[in-house]
Amino acid sequence: MNATQRRRHAAMLQATGYEDGPALTVQSTDGEIPQGRELSFSWLSGTVLTGLTSVLLMGAALYVSFQGQDTFSTAYAALNLAVPRVEQPLATDLTSKTSRLRPVAATRSDREIIEAATRQIVDGREIIRNQPFVRINATLATTATSLSADVPAYDPVAILNKTQPLTSAALDIATDVYGTDVDGEVVVNHSAMPDDFVPTRTISDQGAADFVRAMVGGPFTIDGGGPALAYAALAPTLRDLAASQADAVAGVAENVTVVPKTTLASSETLGRTERFLTVREIGPLSDTLVRNGFTPAQVGMIERTLANLMPAAGLPAGIRLRILYGPHSSGAASLVPYRMSIYRPEGAPGERHIATVALSDNGQYVVGLQPDWVDFPAEDVEQINVGNLPSIYRSIWETGRKHDLSDATIERIIAMFAYDIDMTKRIAAGDTIEILETGDTGEGAAEELLYVGLTLSGTTRQLYRFTTDDGAVDFYDPNGETGKRFLNRRPLEGGGTLRSRFGYRIHPIFKTRRLHTGVDLAARTGTPIYASGDGVISYYKWQSGYGNKVEIQHVNGYETAYGHMSRFADGLSVGSRVRQGQVVGYVGSTGQSTGPHLHFEIKINGNLVDPLSVKLPKDNVLAAQYRDEFDQTIAQINDLMARDPAPVSVAQSN
Structure with a gap:
């Protein structure tokens, strides 16, 4: 562009209102027009912060929407201001492919x-x-x-x-007195019978002989069949043989683990669950609430909130409670009651719904509206959130x-x-x-x-x-064995966290498929490790791969090993006798380890087994001389468990 063209171009720009001026500056005193060309850092910062705040608020709103439940405002969801009166079935179809449906299980208490x-x-x-x-x-x-x-x-x-x-x-x-009612107490005194005592003869020898002759000679029938002699033993029928074969025991399974069908958690965090229960006895409502997870302070707030809503005659027997639980705002592992509704029993006079209280944002229980109506089941049930189990x-x-x-x-x-x-x-x-x-x-x-x-x-x-x-x-147990085992399967304080099971796996260090010869129980460094059972220490030093390792020889061919310890317990060595529960070392990460944990092994006759599933002998077995008496005790207790409950008088309380 030559000079003439530049002048023509500058004239055209001036005609449209443009003019030459100094560059923008952060100094307000510079330039021909003060306060008109400076940059404001406060304005720029405010604009950026406003944008970030908007993004965060929008993200939070989307998060709440997609989660299907809120953790920010308990009151709105708990009060449930919109109450559509629609019939909603409680039963859950577990065959539908959705994570929002929760299983419903009958509860008994x-x-x-x-x-x-x-x-x-x-x-x-x-x-x-x-x-x-x-x-x-x-x-x-x-x-x-x-x-x-x-x-x-x-x-x-x-x-x-x-x-x-x-x-x-x-x-x-x-x-000997089962089924007999006793008024007060009956005292039984035992005394020896005199040597010269002879009981009075009631039946003569001739009478007894005539009775036996009549029984032997007389026919009788069995199960509608033909006559048979009293002393004749009938051969088993084909039906009896078939029944005996069907009921025969083919064998006893050993070292078999019963594994339930795996149910994946619907959420990694605690979710909401709802409980439906019946109060079958008239009594203080506070007792029922405490037994269902309300703290005494929460019960006091609920009683004050419901003071003017309870029927003048008190709550009738058979009232139904509907309690909604949710995660604690502090992130604790316990669930807190979000909402509790009280209903009259079916067929009782008056409005079915009596009152509802709900937890507000400030931790107070306030009066709420009735939640969406559902048909109450005949039995007590609970909607289960698998992540809450x-x-x-x-x-x-x-x-x-x-x-x-x-x-x-x-x-x-x-x-x-x-x-x-x-x-x-x-x-x-x-x-x-x-x-x-x-x-x-x-x-x-x-x-x-x-x-x-x-x-x-x-x-x-x-x-x-x-x-x-x-x-x-x-x-x-019915076999006469105690619950105490010969060996402890998780021999460290707190039990540790299971990180790796027994069996083949990809080695975390060498990245190859190898047999993991024990179980890894993670715990903090320094956590005490105990002897799994009574025995004698057979190995007590460093071993390649295991780091600091202890091996204990138990009776009957059992051995246990403890690896990766940070240090050994003082005062022990090879040949030391230890008892079950005695400290033998402390959790560490020595040897080939990626973090602090206990590597625990069990051997039986030199063969490695799974410590968590192998069948272990009981520590104590009832002596054979008590077997008959113990069987009698089992029969007594089983009879008590099958008896009808005694009638109980319960005082009525408003």
Whole structure:
């Protein structure tokens, strides 16, 4: 462009309003027009922050929408201001391909009082009297609430102290008076019969001979068949042979693990679950709420909120409660009640819905509107969020406290099964527990545990209380074996976290497929490691790959090994005798390890086995001399578990 063209171009720009000016500057005093050309950093920062805030708010809104539930404003979802009165079936179709549907399981929570005549020896006298018993038949809790928020951390070694035999006197249940009502107490005195006593003859020898002759010579029929002699033994029919063959036992399976069908969690975090239950006895509403996860403070708020909404005549028997649980705002593992609705029983006069309370943002329970209507099932049920299922350990605590069991009794129950069951596993929907205890006789005696039956994934384990002649009280399965095992499967404080199972795997360091000869239980460095059972240390030094390693020789060809320890326990060496539960070292990451954990192995006659599934011998077996008496005890307890509950009078409370 030449000079003439440049001048023409500049003239055209000036004609349209453009002019030459100084460049933009951050100094407000520069330029011919002050305050008109400077850059404002505060304005620029405000613009950027406004944009970021808008993005965050939009992202949060999209997150809430896609999640299908909110964790920011509990009150709106809990109050449920829009109440469409539509019929919604409660049953869930599990065949549909969607993650929003949740399984529904029937729940059972029966705590009943039964009575039976018992025989006890007091000061050398045999006393027969009616004894109350407490029978619990319940579904294991599928949600962890505030009831079990303060339970002690699971420690598989601490249970050793809980499985020791008791020394208290056992209750003697009298089988000879079963089914007989006793008014008050019956005292039985035994005295020796005089040597010169001769009972009066009632039947003559001739009369007895005539009776036997008539029975032998007389025909009779069996199952509608032909006549047969009294002493003749009939041969089995084809029908009898077929039945016997069908019922024959072909063999006994050993070292078989029953694995339930895997149910994948619908969410990695805790979700919402809803419980429908019936209050079958008239009593304080607060007792029911506490047993279902409400804290005393929450119960107090609910009572104040509902003070003017309760019927003047009080709540009738058979009211239905509908409780919605959700995750705690603090991120705790326990669920909190978001909403609770009270309904009259079907057919009762008055409006079916009595009142609803809901948790607000500030942690208060306020009056809410009735939630969407659903048809109440005949039995108590609970919508299960698979991600909420607690561990077996936590579930037993939750269920025990719900049924007013003492903490010592709950710990005893856990200890009795901890050797057979991995308490850190989650329960399955429908798992149950049965408990039998002695009841309150008014004499201040503590309730004694008599029987526990635990059903997990369809497998039932039963333990019965029995007292030997030396006064030791312990619990045995129907085969006469205690729950205490010869070896502990998770021998470190807290049990550790299972990171790798026994079997072939890709080695985390060498990236090749190799046999993993034990199980890896992750824990913090320095966590105490215990001897799995009584034995003698056979190896106590560094070994390539294992790092610091200890091997213990047990009886009957059993060996255990402990690897990757940070250090050994003081005062031990090869040849040292250790007892079950004694510290032998501490968790570390020595040798070929990617993090602190215990590598635990079990060998039987030199062969490596899976520590978590191998069948281990029981530590104590009932002596053969007690077998008949123990079978009688089993029959007594089974009879009590099958009895009808005693009628209970319950005082009415508003």
